[in-house]
Amino acid sequence: VLRSHSRPRTSNDNPYSEAQFKTMKYVPDFPERFGSLADARSFCDAFFTAYNHEHRHSGIGMHTPASVHYGTAAQIREQRQATLDAAYTTHPHRFARRPRPPRLPETAWINQPAQQTQPVSV
Template identity: 45%
Template sequence: MHADRGSAIRAEGLAQLLGSLGVVRSFSLAHVSDDNTFSESQFKTLKYQPDYPDRFASLTHACSWCQEFFSWCNDLHQHSGLALFTPADVFFGRVEDVAARR
């Protein structure tokens, strides 16, 4: 099998997997999209967590750890880029209420 063809087959399989998981592809122009900035920031937050494992023991372990991380990140972690509000506060329109309580 030619290397380019093998890469295309693997990429197509990955695209199908991501699609089945509800991941939507972004077709932004190169060097224009801000998608990567947010993704890189989230990966840095994830990898610098004190309890981030060197290796996951299994797919179940990885899914479980990530589920806890994303719950914390979205619902509890006050993001500096969101004026120390949580993403859930911003998404659900609770910023004014939270600010008033502060």
């Protein structure tokens, strides 16, 4: 895998795979070239573990993909709300309004399909 930033708007690429590769190639420590296949596998293993279990994503309410996938995101959101409530109760003057954690989306998309209008029957 070489660093490249080409192929924008290529319709026959897998959008999930392409989004993942773009994210990986823009990581500051992505090497110009891997020394071996083992080096590439080691880098990818560490990257995907961190991406799925440590990195919080704005598109899924600042949760990790693993917490959403394994069903712990709602519990984590409740814990965040309890922490925000305690901070608000202790120091209400620091807040313009009662803080809320980001909502969990009902669906998450990389490239959301365009809404199609239904034909009107007469």
